[in-house]
Amino acid sequence: MAFDSPIFADRAAILDRYRQARAHSMALADPLSAEDWMLQSMPDASPVKWNLAHTSWFFETFILGKFAPDYAAFHPTFGYFFNSYYNQIGEMHPRAARGLLSRPTADEIRAYRDHVDSAMMKLIERGSDGLAAQIAPLIALGLAHEEQHQELLLTDVKHALSQNALLPAAYDRPDTNELAAPSALRYEEMEGGLCEIGWNGDGFAFDNEGPRHKVFLQPFGLANRLVTNGEFIEFIEDGAYENPALWLADAWALIQDEGWNAPLYWLRDGATWRRFSLYGDGDVDPHAPVSHISQYEAAAYAYWAGARLPTEFEWEAAASLFPVEGRFCEGGRPAEPQRADPAARIAQLYGDCWEWTASAYVAYPKYAPPAGAVGEYNGKFMSGQMVLRGGSCATPAGHLRASYRNFFPANARWQFSGVRLAKDCD
Numbered sequence: 001m002a003f004d005s006p007i008f009a010d011r012a013a014i015l016d017r018y019r020q021a022r023a024h025s026m027a028l029a030d031p032l033s034a035e036d037w038m039l040q041s042m043p044d045a046s047p048v049k050w051n052l053a054h055t056s057w058f059f060e061t062f063i064l065g066k067f068a069p070d071y072a073a074f075h076p077t078f079g080y081f082f083n084s085y086y087n088q089i090g091e092m093h094p095r096a097a098r099g100l101l102s103r104p105t106a107d108e109i110r111a112y113r114d115h116v117d118s119a120m121m122k123l124i125e126r127g128s129d130g131l132a133a134q135i136a137p138l139i140a141l142g143l144a145h146e147e148q149h150q151e152l153l154l155t156d157v158k159h160a161l162s163q164n165a166l167l168p169a170a171y172d173r174p175d176t177n178e179l180a181a182p183s184a185l186r187y188e189e190m191e192g193g194l195c196e197i198g199w200n201g202d203g204f205a206f207d208n209e210g211p212r213h214k215v216f217l218q219p220f221g222l223a224n225r226l227v228t229n230g231e232f233i234e235f236i237e238d239g240a241y242e243n244p245a246l247w248l249a250d251a252w253a254l255i256q257d258e259g260w261n262a263p264l265y266w267l268r269d270g271a272t273w274r275r276f277s278l279y280g281d282g283d284v285d286p287h288a289p290v291s292h293i294s295q296y297e298a299a300a301y302a303y304w305a306g307a308r309l310p311t312e313f314e315w316e317a318a319a320s321l322f323p324v325e326g327r328f329c330e331g332g333r334p335a336e337p338q339r340a341d342p343a344a345r346i347a348q349l350y351g352d353c354w355e356w357t358a359s360a361y362v363a364y365p366k367y368a369p370p371a372g373a374v375g376e377y378n379g380k381f382m383s384g385q386m387v388l389r390g391g392s393c394a395t396p397a398g399h400l401r402a403s404y405r406n407f408f409p410a411n412a413r414w415q416f417s418g419v420r421l422a423k424d425c426d
Helices: 011-029 034-038 048-067 095-100 106-126 129-162 229-237 249-258 295-304 312-319
Strands: 187-190 193-197 213-217 220-223 266-269 272-277 280-283 354-360 386-389 406-408 422-424
Touching: 011 048, 011 106, 011 129, 034 048, 034 106, 034 129, 048 106, 048 129, 106 129, 129 272, 187 312, 193 312, 213 312, 220 312, 229 295, 249 295, 295 354, 312 354, 312 386
Parallel strands: none
Antiparallel strands: 187 220, 193 213, 220 422, 266 272, 272 280, 354 386, 386 406
16 A cells, blocks of 8 residues: 555644544534434445444554554444454454444444544644654555545435435535536547556555556547436336346346346336435436446446446546546535536546446456455455446545546445446447
8 A cells, every 4th residue: 555645744734634534424424313323224334323433443443552552442342343344353243233233322423433533633643753654554544444434424324215215315405506418428539558557656545556557458439428317218218127138147137136127216207217315306317427326237238338338447547647526525515426517528537426347356466465454455355346436426525546446246236336338449
């Protein structure tokens, strides 16, 4: 991992960055009720209060417990309750049963965060220069981890509230300057050739973003924007969910078992489609990007459209030509995917929706996970997952890089995941 970011050049910068990240988590959680904090709607999701506690557990376990001699753990059982998957640390509460933890209460979780924050700020302010330099990489990792859980908090609570027959809003709908309908879908040709992939810059990056290495790409075309809801409706109305010729075998079996006939959160209302969002129930905007689809659905749509999904290397080669700008979650204000800028050469590379790729999540050449329990962060999941790129409207601003690799199973739909098409060039 690379951690020599300018934001950690001095103690004041570390403290400011720490306070900002921790405050953003609470800005997302505070508008929700204590009852909302409790909900766990499926094993893959976690309650709000578990996300808030687990990120505090991370700082307590990997920094305070090792580098603050006078630190007293907040509660003797929290290490068990809020460990996620770090087997080298010890046993953990079953993931699927996190929603059964009515105790500790929401107020106790707030107190836990305050306890950890007080100790962390004391350690940063008063530790020696040598200690500050030693823990700065772990703080960088802890804050990046916190930002990942900010996104999970939003997607987890959205899934939980979607199970409520009232279809309640989690947040007030923000004012938006709605763009015109996006331009027609077209392909930007990329010349391919020998490209360098992976992180090699200054600052923080996760271990799975490297080592930087060379790949050879054939010339390819990349769609100028994400696929829209309206385009996906054409796919539905053409009988796609009843056509086994479009689907991988596992995908077709899943469709039959679970009765998929549209993206997650969509409901048919007569001749129209409605969808559940973080702002409650509303009409499907045909010009906004389709979201909450699985990699199975993204691949089937691409096949139906006479195209394919890009590889993660094609995506990165193209995205690295553009600044990391887009619709992200800023200032504690959640968003939903919005229309593409019709004037952009290639729109929505960053933000709005995570973009499924055709690439399996595997290690780069010469990759090795970091030593110790922190090495369980990414490497242990390099099996049975597919790569997504680009971030979403729920991703905190400043969290992304062109080299950033997200990963989920091909059937996952509760994230803000969409599709960008690619094609081979003659």
